[in-house]
Amino acid sequence: MARLFGTDGVRGLANREVTAELALDLSVAAAHVLAEKGEFAGHRPIAVVGRDPRISGEFLSAAVTAGLASAGVDVLDAGVLPTPAIAFLTDHTGADLGAMLSASHNAMPDNGIKFFARGGHKLADALEDAIEARMGEPWERPVGESVGHIQPLAGGQAAYVEHLLSVIPHRLDGLHVVLDTAHGAASTVGPEAFQSAGARVSVIGAEPDGFNINDGYGSTHLENLRKAVVVHGADLGLAFDGDADRCLAVDSAGDVVDGDQIMAVLALAMRDRGTLADDTLVATVMSNLGLLQAMEREGVQVKQTAVGDRYVLEGMRKGSFSLGGEQSGHVIFLDHGTTGDGILTGLMLAARVAETGSSLEELTAVMHRLPQVMINVKDVDKFRVDEDPEVQAAVRAVEEELADSGRVLLRKSGTEPVVRVMVEAASSELARAKAEQLADVVRLHLSI
Structure with a gap:
């Protein structure tokens, strides 16, 4: 069962x-x-x-x-x-x-x-x-x-907003922020928190009716936010998911800023303030190689865990680290909360923009995100992926070819007979070609 x-x-x-x-x-x-x-x-x-x-x-x-x-x-x-x-x-x-x-x-x-x-x-x-x-x-x-x-x-909402405002390091006065609340749980509390922090706030996706949650809005549907940021001439946009434990961002040009880029900006902000415990960030094995390279250049160590926020949290608590998260925008500030908090993540990111006077585009330039391709190979014996000699030989060959300019990860699904083949490389074309090459090997040798 x-x-x-x-x-x-x-x-x-x-x-x-x-x-x-x-x-x-x-x-x-x-x-x-x-x-x-x-x-x-x-x-x-x-x-x-x-x-x-x-x-x-x-x-x-x-x-x-x-x-x-x-x-x-x-x-x-x-x-x-x-x-x-x-x-x-x-x-x-x-x-x-x-x-x-x-x-x-x-x-x-x-x-x-x-x-x-x-x-x-x-x-x-x-x-x-x-x-x-x-x-x-x-x-x-x-x-x-x-x-x-x-x-x-x-007074539950008021207490939560008061908590958020008490931990952000800088007010947001002068910033124009567009919020996309996914017609979800942050539809009221999100705008209240940002307005109370001093930001000028434009809001989309904040009319929940019980039926429209995550429907065309939120962190899994960024098209409307990208347009709104450009139309409003805003400094940045922030999108939450239905229960607001995740946050993704959009810069003033309408370009998407994912969870890895957000963590890069926040890790350096916390390092500069002396609040990044042991100068260490906790991320999953799915985080982009560009994040690892950027943190290495900046003297920040990255501890990697299995995919899932619970494993990130476990790694953070075990090492008493203060910042961790996932590419999906699930970011945990262990000094201020026990789970991912999209509103707090957005406030912290906006605070860094206000504190430095730099645009979000300038702040995220610390990290070059490598093209990443993921292929789900279905109906295979996922439990043999780490042991099959032909599959592992193919992985080593691609890793040697990519060297320091790319990365390979084969991961079995936790719920389906699926192997996830992920390849990062210097170009989208190369990443796609190598991912398809490895997917073919997995199908050939692990088919059920």
Whole structure:
């Protein structure tokens, strides 16, 4: 049987795979497991629950809230807020756990459930497995005064904005910023934060109706933001995904600035301020070679992890590092939060522009992004990719040919019989040719 929890909670088609029944059972099991782990020691347990604006979040958050309350947990309903806001508020309120209903950048029909432990931390695999194992078990239900109380979380958005403003190193006065909030969870809080920081703000993709989240807007659809930045003559544009834990940018010329470029700018900003722990950035193996080369030139060490923000966070916590993230724009500031925060990332990037007086184009020039081509090779035995002698010989041959001007990465999918072939090279044509060459080798030798 497949594991219920994926790399970022439980996610799937709402009301088919992610049902009200599943949400209720999961929340009851989560309450039981976290209580037994001592998270609720000495006081009545409290949970913070939030969601993004997709319509299925209405009934799913009701189910999660009902499950928690039925297990004797008092629930603070934060309403529609970004995932990082729920993580922050879990810690800020002293709650014992948090729950967020969101499918992030996925299309509207999907939804998901993720839990946070005390302090706003994502759950370790062992805790997720324990929750899954406890689902549907018989239990003694509390009655009378022992059932949980449900009430709105007053002032949650204000507290989150105050937190964001307290940690940015420079105000944004004089900057014109276009925000694309993906018709998602940042539609209200994003503009408020940037305006409070002093920026002149133009907003697109900020009319959520329950159905339009991530539809043609946000970090996975940058076309409208690119146009808007140029039309408004803005200094930069920032795009969030549906739950606002990611941020990508657009410079004043309308060119895209990806997560690797954002991390390069922020790493140097933090190094210059003395806040980049051990002058080290944590990134995944998918980060562009251009980022590694730029950081080496600037004296910043890069620690690489497996793909996934949870592995970035794990690497950061293990080494007590302060900055890490992914090419997708999922950036973590461990001194200020426990998960990726798109609004905070955008504020930090804009603050660097305001602080230096340099344009975003000038700041990102520190890094030359190499052309990167990814090919998904389907219906292959992905588990032999690291051991097959013909495949590995082909990889070594391409690596020798590219030398220091490129990179090869073969990675097995975590959910499908797929091998992802990634090649970076000095030109798009060369990267494409070498990726197709290696993809052919994988098909030939690893076909099922």
